[in-house]
Amino acid sequence: MDKIHNNKAWLLVLPVFALVAFSAIVPLMTVVNYSVQDIFGPNNRYFVGTEWFSQLLRDPLLHNSLLRQFGFSFSVLAIEIPLGIVIALSMPRRGLGVPTCLILLSLPLLIPWNVVGTIWQIIGRGDIGLYGWALNEVGIDYNYAANPTDAWITVLIMDVWHWTSLVALLCYSGLRAIPDVYYQAARIDRASHWAVFRYIQLPKLKNVLLIAVMLRFMDSFMIYTEPFVLTGGGPGTSTTFLSQTLTKMAVGQFDIGRAAAFSLIYFLIILLVTWLFYTAMTHTDDKA
Amino acid sequence: MEWMAWTLPTAIFFIVIGLILVGMTVWQMVTPGVKRRGFLPISTTRGDRLFITLLAAGYGHLMLLGLTVWPLWIATLASVVAFVIIMKWG
Structure with a gap:
């Protein structure tokens, strides 16, 4: 019997398409429209061409916050990924330890961003915060509100505290999916712990790790709330990352056209990096 | 449409992108790549x-x-x- 081809099912996709159009495509098109105009009010706008882009791309403010952003995102990856792997490797495989570890690791993930910022704002204070007070007591001059290095370290530690669990949980699930026969073969060959890690566990973890790297990169690249609550972007502009610079421009100065151009540059950067990760992930076994 | 703040150059830009997408779809249907x-x-x-x-x-x-x-x-x-x-x- 001939199979009946009926494309009516495509109609069922229409609601989703409409939803995506209204939530993503139409706003994005509006941003593109804004980015070539100077907007003073609903009926008071002037076409300025690519002026905003030329200006922004030569703006040291954007360069600096972009550099800070990349520095921050790569520091986050350099710390969280190895640390997450180590935690996952040292977690128990059976017994009561498993649920205990899983619950303990999930706790930081359940805490909202602004609460994390507030927690670290208090814990880092020299007068009433445990961490700040202890550092000052042992003779280290620590003050995240006045010293840029201290502010950076605090923001980094905060992010590591908040998100390493995610990497660890992903890696743990990846490790659990490795069949036991691999380990048996390794035991027969008397493989060292390092060899087991290097030639069995790490290659098997590749896909989970790429997801972890991608999630952590995108999330840290968009970071806004935590540094905003902790340091307000200061001292000076030392912890002002891209999204905060953008928000200042759009909401603080109401410079909509300029902020739109900034958003598009920001969007292109994220699009490129995400595409590179995605391609690396899906084309790794591509021999064609 | 006024709230979207359209301008002629951006309208042309999106029309061209749309035409490219439609053209690619037709091309794919005529000679699948x-x-x-x-x-x-x-x-x-x-x-x-x-x-x-x-x-x-x-x-x-x-x-x-x-x-x-x-x-x-x-x-x-x-x-x-x-x-x-x-x-x-x-």
Whole structure:
């Protein structure tokens, strides 16, 4: 019997398409429209061409916050990924330890961003915060509100505290999916712990790790709330990352056209990096 | 549509993008493309190559705006040439 081809099912996709159009495509098109105009009010706008882009791309403010952003995102990856792997490797495989570890690791993930910022704002204070007070007591001059290095370290530690669990949980699930026969073969060959890690566990973890790297990169690249609550972007502009610079421009100065151009540059950067990760992930076994 | 703050250049931009998408769809229906390997380090379908070109075109225009004072159409022309090259040999 001939199979009946009926494309009516495509109609069922229409609601989703409409939803995506209204939530993503139409706003994005509006941003593109804004980015070539100077907007003073609903009926008071002037076409300025690519002026905003030329200006922004030569703006040291954007360069600096972009550099800070990349520095921050790569520091986050350099710390969280190895640390997450180590935690996952040292977690128990059976017994009561498993649920205990899983619950303990999930706790930081359940805490909202602004609460994390507030927690670290208090814990880092020299007068009433445990961490700040202890550092000052042992003779280290620590003050995240006045010293840029201290502010950076605090923001980094905060992010590591908040998100390493995610990497660890992903890696743990990846490790659990490795069949036991691999380990048996390794035991027969008397493989060292390092060899087991290097030639069995790490290659098997590749896909989970790429997801972890991608999630952590995108999330840290968009970071806004935590540094905003902790340091307000200061001292000076030392912890002002891209999204905060953008928000200042759009909401603080109401410079909509300029902020739109900034958003598009920001969007292109994220699009490129995400595409590179995605391609690396899906084309790794591509021999064609 | 007034709230979307349309301008003629951006309208033309989106119409061209729309036409490219429609054109690619028709092309795919008339002569279906296959995934293949060209000079790009990964094997790509026609859609992948279009995406790569569009992304490269975006960066090309930004680089021209940020590094030079040349008129913008140079980047547009270069993008069209890149589109043909990547589509054919990429």
